[in-house]
Amino acid sequence: MIRYCKRCKAPTEHKESLVRKPSSYDRDKSIAGRCMLLIHEFINGGHYYNMNRYVTCTICGKKVLENMGNEFE
């Protein structure tokens, strides 16, 4: 997709990628903690709620966060 790149100072082709947001439960390696993480995600409407959307410039490789909606929770 075409997005304006601040580093290239021009509209360039970008790749989209989704990166999971770190959660407080991620630090808990216990089985109970893993279960809480799943429950937490379920309550919040599934995985996509916890994803950050990035676009990466295919020319210079600059990665920009491009969330829509719940950006600041």
Ligand SMILES: [Zn+2]
């Ligand atoms: Zn660029």
